[in-house]
Amino acid sequence: MLNYLIKILDFVYKKKCYFCSSSYENTIMCQRCYDAIEELPLYPVLTINGIKIYSCCYYAKEMQKLIRGIKYHNQKELAFYQAKFMYEYFMKIVGESAKYTIVPVPLHKTRYKQRKYNHMELVAQELSKLSGWRVNTLLIERIKDTKPQYKLKKVEREENLKNAFKVYTDNYNLDNLLIIDDILTTGSTLREIITSLQKSGISKITCLTTTTVCGDAINIQ
Numbered sequence: 001m002l003n004y005l006i007k008i009l010d011f012v013y014k015k016k017c018y019f020c021s022s023s024y025e026n027t028i029m030c031q032r033c034y035d036a037i038e039e040l041p042l043y044p045v046l047t048i049n050g051i052k053i054y055s056c057c058y059y060a061k062e063m064q065k066l067i068r069g070i071k072y073h074n075q076k077e078l079a080f081y082q083a084k085f086m087y088e089y090f091m092k093i094v095g096e097s098a099k100y101t102i103v104p105v106p107l108h109k110t111r112y113k114q115r116k117y118n119h120m121e122l123v124a125q126e127l128s129k130l131s132g133w134r135v136n137t138l139l140i141e142r143i144k145d146t147k148p149q150y151k152l153k154k155v156e157r158e159e160n161l162k163n164a165f166k167v168y169t170d171n172y173n174l175d176n177l178l179i180i181d182d183i184l185t186t187g188s189t190l191r192e193i194i195t196s197l198q199k200s201g202i203s204k205i206t207c208l209t210t211t212t213v214c215g216d217a218i219n220i221q
């Protein structure tokens with residue numbers, strides 16, 4: 001009976017959940033699939049040069065599919081749910097009165113042209129709507145077209161990213177920065193960004209990644 005009912009509802013409402021295919025909520029991510037994502041504890045998973053790096057959940061199940069959906073399958077609407085999860089997690093740590101400028105980890109212009117968009121910029125825009133914080137995409141430029149990190153070992157990753165970012169201090173408004181990225185593996189990308197910012201005299205930095213991997217998993221795609 002229930003299956004029959006769901007079939008009728010599927011027919012009436014066309015928008016299916018990207019995760020469980022049900023359409024009774026007429027949304028791309030139903031509440032049940034959203035609630036299935038398990039939050040990590042509210043403390044930093046890593047500290048680099050005194051800068052705290054938080055991760056909201058593991059790179060697994062629904063959130064893994066969500067991130068891959070935005071990045072590789074053009075499911076841009078999912079950016080809202082990624083931002084919402086990050087926002088809800090981060091608010092528990094910093095509280096409603098906190099104020100940040102959001103800085104998505106930039107793509108190199110060659111990669112940007114291939115993908116047509118930077119998925120973390122989409123997440124940053126959604127996070128901005130939820131928090132009221134502004135987004136700054138002009139502070140850091142990725143000037144080196146680095147090889148995909150998942151193909152490299154930790155030492156090679158750091159070499160690959162050396163001097164990959166350029167900081168434009170004229171575009172810094174003295175705010176606390178919230179650097180956001182999707183997957184934390186070894187932390188090499190954030191390390192290079194943090195170092196570049198600190199060399200430019202910018203120290204009010206917090207990093208928030210949507211996910212982290214267990215152990216030293218390198219084969220992330």
Ligand SMILES: [Zn+2]
Pocket residue numbers: 017018019020021022029030031032033034
């Ligand atoms: Zn669902």
